[in-house]
Amino acid sequence: MNRLSRDPVALLKAAREGQRLALARLMSLVERGGDEARLLGAETYSHVGGAYTVGMTGAPGSGKSSLTAALASVVRAEEERLAILAIDPSSPFTGGAILGDRVRMQDHVMDDGIYIRSMATRGHLGGLSLATPQAIRVLDALDWPWVLVETVGVGQVEVDIAGAADTTIVVVNPGWGDAVQANKAGLMEVADIFVINKADRKGADDTRRDIQQMLELSSLGEWEPPILMTVATDQVGVDELWREIAAHREYLENCGELKARRIRRIDAELSEIVTRSLENRVVATMDRPETAKLKEQLMRGEIDPYAAAAQLISMAEDDN
Ligand SMILES: Nc1nc2c(ncn2[C@@H]2O[C@H](COP(=O)(O)OP(=O)(O)O)[C@@H](O)[C@H]2O)c(=O)[nH]1
Ligand SMILES: [Mg+2]
Incomplete structure (x- = not known):
């Protein structure tokens, strides 16, 4: 090779x-x-627009990877093909979660219709939020019809990435306060479908009620997010989840919202690229000898910070 x-x-x-x-x-x-x-x-x-993207997010351990593996089985039974991106912002070398995912996904590793990739990016500005749409575009160009993006629902970047999908699934667990936590993490706003996974445990009905109450308090659009119960490890409720994803897709396509969503996504990506490019350029000027001189002038009170910043910015512009 x-x-x-x-x-x-x-x-x-x-x-x-x-x-x-x-x-x-x-x-x-x-x-x-x-x-x-x-x-x-x-x-x-x-090559854009062929792939339909599904985001899945929720707390660590809520069962996203198990649910993804279960969903992969349903997708294969329907003779569809699915690519899975597990976004892991932590070091690829600590990889416990990734290893766990591999074990859960082992039914699918020999299957040409399933592609699984854990992605971690470090060390460059805007890493994940720039890399994820790029990765999706590659899969799109290679004609993967479905791309599922799994992110941990903590941290704005991760929530935003899952929320930028065509259909976003939020996974919670039974138990007091789980839905409240999800709400705090900003997951309610991005959810098109709620899944209460580990419904084999106590408290699933209470959690459903919590979510319903929160939905009533929020300003809903036309689409009412369904609340599903699943036991990912036993493949329970997963057919229904797949049907709801299809239903949401049909809804988006019929009312024109799919296009609107994708425009918003492009908007976000574009401004991220512009911001990061400018940031990179400014960061590069910070190492220059002229900058050191400016800092000394600042220390001596010979120039004000805004004037110094304006000089740095024009230096960055001249570099172009
Ligand atoms: N009882 C029960 N355990 C589950 C269920 N789904 C996942 N798990 C377990 O929960 C743990 C975390 O699952 P995982 O899929 O790695 O969660 P993730 O961190 O959200 O990707 C694993 O030990 C799973 O076997 C479920 O429906 N019921
Ligand atoms: Mg996982």
């Missing part, structure tokens, strides 16, 4: 021919960011 180059065009071609290693390398390019990722973006940007 050493013949496989790092050239995005060659990798895309190989991935199109079904080479999983090529797809894995493409995803690594996306994770790393930089020039190769940008080149890849230029090769894939025109």
